[in-house]
Amino acid sequence: MLDKKRKENLYFIGDIHAREDKLNDVLKVINFDTNNSSSSCAGGQIVFIGDLIDNHPKYSSAHLALLNQVESLVNNNHAFCIMGNHEFNAIGWATKKQNDDCARPHTENNYKQHNAFLDCVEECSSEHKRWITWFKSLPLFLDFGSIRAIHACWDEEAIKCITPYLNKDNSLKEEHWESAFDETHELYALCEILLKSPERDAAEPFVDKTGKTRTKERIQWWNDPEYAEPTIPTVIGHYTITDLSGYGLSQLGSPITLSNKVVCVDYNAAKDHNPLVCYQFNQSTCGNTSNLSNENFHYIKN
Numbered sequence: 153m154l155d156k157k158r159k160e161n162l163y164f165i166g167d168i169h170a171r172e173d174k175l176n177d178v179l180k181v182i183n184f185d186t187n188n189s190s191s192s193c194a195g196g197q198i199v200f201i202g203d204l205i206d207n208h209p210k211y212s213s214a215h216l217a218l219l220n221q222v223e224s225l226v227n228n229n230h231a232f233c234i235m236g237n238h239e240f241n242a243i244g245w246a247t248k249k250q251n252d253d254c255a256r257p258h259t260e261n262n263y264k265q266h267n268a269f270l271d272c273v274e275e276c277s278s279e280h281k282r283w284i285t286w287f288k289s290l291p292l293f294l295d296f297g298s299i300r301a302i303h304a305c306w307d308e309e310a311i312k313c314i315t316p317y318l319n320k321d322n323s324l325k326e327e328h329w330e331s332a333f334d335e336t337h338e339l340y341a342l343c344e345i346l347l348k349s350p351e352r353d354a355a356e357p358f359v360d361k362t363g364k365t366r367t368k369e370r371i372q373w374w375n376d377p378e379y380a381e382p383t384i385p386t387v388i389g390h391y392t393i394t395d396l397s398g399y400g401l402s403q404l405g406s407p408i409t410l411s412n413k414v415v416c417v418d419y420n421a422a423k424d425h426n427p428l429v430c431y432q433f434n435q436s437t438c439g440n441t442s443n444l445s446n447e448n449f450h451y452i453k454n
């Protein structure tokens with residue numbers, strides 16, 4: 153459970169990917185203004201679901217404003233922020249193993265996903281190191297009792313197995329970061345499941361959105377025979393809901409929950425034409441047996 157002083161309303165905000173402009177749009181929609189004590193920030197806190205960083209290089213310069221804003225909201229008890237796979241990968245990019253190799257290989261594809269951030273902070277600068285230290289402090293998941301949040305997949309077994317590697321606040325202990333990028337270590341697979349989605353062999357190889365050919369596909373764990381149906385409300389991001397994804401959208405194209413208990417707040421805000429989506433949950437009117445409602449999404453419609 154969380155030590156931090158908690159407020160009644162939680163506003164879950166998904167994968168921002170440096171779109172600081174869209175964060176400020178959505179804060180206006182939910183009337184969350186930390187300079188105005190009669191705004192929704194009086195009774196509410198934001199929960200950022202990770203993937204604050206990385207986008208097309210044209211959004212490079214927005215990274216620092218966004219990171220400073222989120223860090224300040226967290227430090228002032230207006231927000232929580234959990235780790236996404238992009239923060240996780242950023243740590244691997246900047247971490248040297250004992251044999252001096254980089255924990256996350258500096259391949260062309262990995263660079264392409266990350267260079268907007270590296271250019272903004274200047275790779276290896278003190279600014280870069282400062283943000284890596286902050287990323288390392290982020291919890292991998294949060295359990296509010298009535299609702300919980302994780303970037304990709306709430307897998308009870310994986311959470312049980314990873315707990316000994318975590319600090320009390322659910323951030324990874326400093327001494328385990330190298331193992332988290334070691335494919336032969338159990339931490340590697342656990343982080344893959346929780347932050348990047350469990351996977352199984354695809355029927356045929358396919359090319360993903362970064363141009364990489366993949367032989368495994370993500371499991372839609374909230375609705376999969378190999379997974380027990382979640383019983384406690386859970387918020388995720390990561391799954392980039394689009395018209396093509398076949399879930400998370402009504403026939404009219406409005407955001408809807410993935411199931412009675414699981415909601416995703418990643419509607420591909422990284423791209424120009426998609427909104428940044430917020431999901432509101434009231435902890436005093438909704439308990440851990442509540443079904444999630446489609447009425448609680450907030451965003452700017454195109």
Ligand SMILES: [Mn+2]
Nearest residue numbers: 203236237390
């Ligand atoms: Mn992600």
